[in-house]
Amino acid sequence: QVQLEQSGAEVKKPGASVKVSCKASGYNFTSHHMHWVRQAPGQGLEWMGIINPSGGYRNYAQKFQGRVTMTSDTSTSTVHMELSSLRSEDTAVYYCAREQYQGASCWGQGTLVTVSS
Amino acid sequence: SYELTQPPSVSVSPGQTASITCSGNKLGDKYVCWYQQKPGQSPVLVIYQDTKRPSGIPERFSGSNSGNTATLTISGTQAMDEADYYCQTWDSSIVVFGGGTKLTVL
Numbered sequence: 001q002v003q004l005e006q007s008g009a010e011v012k013k014p015g016a017s018v019k020v021s022c023k024a025s026g027y028n029f030t031s032h033h034m035h036w037v038r039q040a041p042g043q044g045l046e047w048m049g050i051i052n053p054s055g056g057y058r059n060y061a062q063k064f065q066g067r068v069t070m071t072s073d074t075s076t077s078t079v080h081m082e083l084s085s086l087r088s089e090d091t092a093v094y095y096c097a098r099e100q101y102q103g104a105s106c107w108g109q110g111t112l113v114t115v116s117s
Numbered sequence: 118s119y120e121l122t123q124p125p126s127v128s129v130s131p132g133q134t135a136s137i138t139c140s141g142n143k144l145g146d147k148y149v150c151w152y153q154q155k156p157g158q159s160p161v162l163v164i165y166q167d168t169k170r171p172s173g174i175p176e177r178f179s180g181s182n183s184g185n186t187a188t189l190t191i192s193g194t195q196a197m198d199e200a201d202y203y204c205q206t207w208d209s210s211i212v213v214f215g216g217g218t219k220l221t222v223l
Binding site: 045 | 118148150152154159160161162165166169171203205207210211212213214215216217
């Protein structure tokens with residue numbers, strides 16, 4: 001079955017960077033783009049961007065332009081999302097989600113990133 | 118930038134029909150997805166391309182989209198349907214989520 005397994009929780013200081021990983025299994029990794037979505041505590045879903053795991057195409061939400069980098073490693077069926085210059089407002093659960101049907105048909109379990117001095 | 122507007126909360130009695138709306142400019146010209154999220158869990162896709170249900174989603178979930186409003190309808194609402202619901206669409210290669218609606222079954 002389709003699974004997205006994300007890396008574990010992180011605690012970072014303001015100004016640092018964080019890299020979250022998402023390992024896909026159960027389907028052809030290069031056949032579906034991958035979204036990254038975050039959710040601050042008690043808040044709604046916020047789209048960060050999308051990547052084609054085959055390479056090349058990426059599209060980032062304007063809010064994160066210049067701070068986010070999405071990459072993929074086809075040898076391990078893993079996508080990564082790195083967010084730099086962290087601030088307290090970046091404290092959130094970060095999800096990867098497989099694009100399908102112009103939506104997200106399968107989601108990872110989420111990775112809590114806490115930014116605190 | 119494009120915006121989707123949802124009511125913050127909707128209440129429904131068990132066995133009744135719940136309707137959750139999502140409004141946006143000419144939303145009927147776009148495809149809409151709906152997600153269910155229960156506390157502490159990842160979102161689950163319940164409706165895609167306005168009206169279609171993924172495998173495993175109960176038939177009581179249905180969707181529509183016309184004009185400026187998309188609607189998620191839950192017929193015969195059950196206690197297990199209590200959750201947050203989010204609508205989502207694409208605009209100019211950007212994904213947009215609604216603010217979410219908390220469905221209370223009481």
